[in-house]
Amino acid sequence: MISEKIAKSLNRQVQLEAESSQIYLAMASWAEVEGYNGTAAFLYKHSDEERIHMLKLIKFINERGGHGVIPALAQPSLKYKGIKPLFEEVLSHEIHVSGEINKLVDICLKEKDYTTHNFLQWYVGEQIEEEALARRIIDKLKLIGDDKGGHYLFDRDVTTIESALKSEKGFRSE
Ligand code: OFO
Numbered sequence: 001m002i003s004e005k006i007a008k009s010l011n012r013q014v015q016l017e018a019e020s021s022q023i024y025l026a027m028a029s030w031a032e033v034e035g036y037n038g039t040a041a042f043l044y045k046h047s048d049e050e051r052i053h054m055l056k057l058i059k060f061i062n063e064r065g066g067h068g069v070i071p072a073l074a075q076p077s078l079k080y081k082g083i084k085p086l087f088e089e090v091l092s093h094e095i096h097v098s099g100e101i102n103k104l105v106d107i108c109l110k111e112k113d114y115t116t117h118n119f120l121q122w123y124v125g126e127q128i129e130e131e132a133l134a135r136r137i138i139d140k141l142k143l144i145g146d147d148k149g150g151h152y153l154f155d156r157d158v159t160t161i162e163s164a165l166k167s168e169k170g171f172r173s174e
Contacts, residue, residue, distance in 0.1 A: 001064060001065040002061065002064040002065060002066050002113065002115075002116060003111060003113065004066075005107070005111060006066075006107065006108065006111060006113050006116055007061055007064075007066035007067070009103075009104050009107050010057055010060070010061050010066070010068075010104070010116070011061065011066075011068065011069045011071075012100070013057055013100060013101070013104055013123075014054050014057045014058055014061070014068060014069065014070075014071060015071040016097055016100055017050050017051075017053040017054035017057060017097075018050075018051075018054045018070075018071055018073055019073060019074070019076075020047075020050040020053070020093065020097060021047045021048075021050035021051040021053075021054065022047075022073050022074075022076050023076045023077075023093060024043050024044075024046045024047035024050060024090070025043075025044070025047040025076075026076035026077060026078065027043045027076075027080065027086055027089075027090070028040045028041075028042075028043035028044040028046075028047055030078065030079060030080055030086075031043055031083070031086070036083060036155045037155065038154075038155040038156050038157070038158045038159060039083060039086075039154075039155050039158050041159060042158045042159050042162075045159075053123070053126070056122075058070075060116075060119055064115070064116070083141060083151065083154070083155075084138065084141040084142075087134060087137050087138050087141060088138060090134045090137075091131065091134035091135060091138060094127065094130045094131050094134055095131060097127060097130075098127040098128075098131060101120065101123045101124060101127055102124075104120055104123075105117060105120050105124065108120060125172070129165075129166075129169075129171045129172070132165060132169065132171075133161070133162055133165055136161055136165050137158065137161055140154060140161065141154065
């Protein structure tokens with residue numbers, strides 16, 4: 001059984017994961033309209049993954065005697081200044097999410113809720129991977145600069161950056 005405090009904190013994280021999914025969905029739609037189809041596919045997939053992160057939390061809260069609350073969501077940005085600013089926004093969002101996960105871990109330790117603490121380790125690992133991926137993508141975009149051909153190739157290959165990073169760092173493959 002989780003305490004009310006833990007349930008409330010986990011539900012805040014449910015909201016954050018739902019917001020992440022919504023933001024990446026808006027980014028995907030913008031990228032698709034702009035003709036960046038590879039980037040759109042990458043972001044649609046990430047939006048789906050964030051929804052799974054949210055579901056995992058809802059199910060955990062419910063299994064542990066709490067109530068996973070489905071949040072109302074704010075309208076995300078509709079437009080982005082370009083692919084690089086978009087991915088910079090992804091990185092700063094992921095850094096924010098990592099900070100919130102760390103706060104949650106801290107609350108669990110203070111509350112001596114070792115079960116939830118253990119459950120959250122998956123999210124700790126996930127955030128390391130997601131920050132690393134966003135940084136890797138931004139590094140590539142810095143190399144490309146304003147080169148149009150480079151942007152074309154980036155968009156064609158962006159989905160392979162993730163698998164390359166995972167095999168190089170030994171990250172999980174799901
Ligand atoms: Fe849920 O991993 Fe990003 O935010």
